[in-house]
Amino acid sequence: MADEPLVLGIETSCDETGVGIVRGTTLLADAVASSVNDHARFGGVVPEIASRAHLEAMVPTIRRALDTAGVRASDLDGIAVTAGPGLAGALLVGVSAAKAYAWALDKPLYGVNHLASHICVDQLEHGRLPEPTMALLVSGGHSSLLLSSDITSDVRPLGATIDDAAGEAFDKVARVLGLGFPGGPVVDRMAREGDGKAIAFPRGLNNAGDPAYDFSFSGLKTAVARWVEARRRAGEPVPVADVAASFQEAVTDVLTRKAVRACKDNGVDHLMIGGGVAANSRLREMAQQRCDKAGIVLRVPRPGLCTDNGAMVAALGAEMVWRDRAPSSFDLSADSSLPVTETHVPGAEHGSVHAHAHEALK
Ligand code: KG4
Ligand code: ZN
Numbered sequence: 001m002a003d004e005p006l007v008l009g010i011e012t013s014c015d016e017t018g019v020g021i022v023r024g025t026t027l028l029a030d031a032v033a034s035s036v037n038d039h040a041r042f043g044g045v046v047p048e049i050a051s052r053a054h055l056e057a058m059v060p061t062i063r064r065a066l067d068t069a070g071v072r073a074s075d076l077d078g079i080a081v082t083a084g085p086g087l088a089g090a091l092l093v094g095v096s097a098a099k100a101y102a103w104a105l106d107k108p109l110y111g112v113n114h115l116a117s118h119i120c121v122d123q124l125e126h127g128r129l130p131e132p133t134m135a136l137l138v139s140g141g142h143s144s145l146l147l148s149s150d151i152t153s154d155v156r157p158l159g160a161t162i163d164d165a166a167g168e169a170f171d172k173v174a175r176v177l178g179l180g181f182p183g184g185p186v187v188d189r190m191a192r193e194g195d196g197k198a199i200a201f202p203r204g205l206n207n208a209g210d211p212a213y214d215f216s217f218s219g220l221k222t223a224v225a226r227w228v229e230a231r232r233r234a235g236e237p238v239p240v241a242d243v244a245a246s247f248q249e250a251v252t253d254v255l256t257r258k259a260v261r262a263c264k265d266n267g268v269d270h271l272m273i274g275g276g277v278a279a280n281s282r283l284r285e286m287a288q289q290r291c292d293k294a295g296i297v298l299r300v301p302r303p304g305l306c307t308d309n310g311a312m313v314a315a316l317g318a319e320m321v322w323r324d325r326a327p328s329s330f331d332l333s334a335d336s337s338l339p340v341t342e343t344h345v346p347g348a349e350h351g352s353v354h355a356h357a358h359e360a361l362k
Helices: 036-042 047-069 088-105 114-120 166-176 183-191 218-233 240-266 281-294 311-322 353-361
Strands: 006-011 016-023 026-034 078-084 109-113 133-138 143-150 154-160 270-274 297-299
Touching: 006 047, 006 088, 006 114, 006 311, 016 047, 016 311, 026 047, 026 311, 036 047, 047 088, 078 088, 078 114, 078 311, 088 109, 109 114, 109 311, 114 133, 114 143, 114 154, 114 270, 114 311, 133 240, 143 240, 154 240, 166 183, 166 218, 166 240, 183 240, 183 281, 218 240, 240 270, 240 281, 270 281, 281 297
Parallel strands: 006 078, 078 109, 133 270, 270 297
Antiparallel strands: 006 016, 016 026, 133 143, 143 154
């Protein structure tokens, strides 16, 4: 294995242009430019607006990250980029930029999985992940329980949502309550003023005989919408804080219960929680209580590293270099539905970007 490698990571799968620089498991820079305000009036991310914003922000954000880290681009050991999953057009901007830098600097290129990056980022906070690690991945597009024995090559899905992702449910409930977009942070804030036990919202797939590690949040979302609708129709005020807190309680109850169960069933004593929803204060609190009780060590990155960022991509890229994984080839594509099991996209057919660059320059 190499010395702790210096890697720059580029993330453009959604509405954050993230550029991170890490040395091994040490975070040196985490520059993020967000287009979130450009999407707010549409109530969700508009793919073309996101792509254009990435194009504008890319080079300045890379420059900012290099400045903050105090390193030169020529010192890098590799360039990592999110190859998927995510918005196709948005991913293409990051992948193209990563290729341009890798080509110009003659550095190896690593196309990595966004979801594995959300797990690997915890190495920047708590050191190398134990093997195996159970990961609860909860974001705007995914909610899964994953068992990983090596974050660069082995991520095994145990269960996932059968309908909405957890973050999607937060965003939809926020819309119903008129709280704006994105919903997670504002529901989290609102819920602090409310009573999580005020309303008994349903817990999806929580009965005996239901799949143990799968999730369902669509019924909960509908139950919240119906409850709010009934109050409005009756001309009664909607207790927004109580609804937010009770909804949040239902989501976090199911997520933490199933995650702890997955750890116990599989004899795994470490639980990692990653993805945007891992920034949720109640989820973090409840997970800590339940893990303490079950004798499980909980690892959750600080909130800023849970939501999309470039450092997580750099963290996984650095791990790829450290473990001597093959770089991606120059024909690396973006895959909007890259499966979680494909931690990175190697270039089997055409050799590494290095070989390509040298050949082209001959
Ligand atoms: O991982 P992420 O930044 O992007 C995706 O890969 O999807 O996750 C975004 C999701 C959004 O649905 C957002 O509402 C949710 O994470 N989120 C939260 C919180 N912060 C962000 N959900 C609950 N509580 C939060 N504090
Ligand atoms: Zn994400």
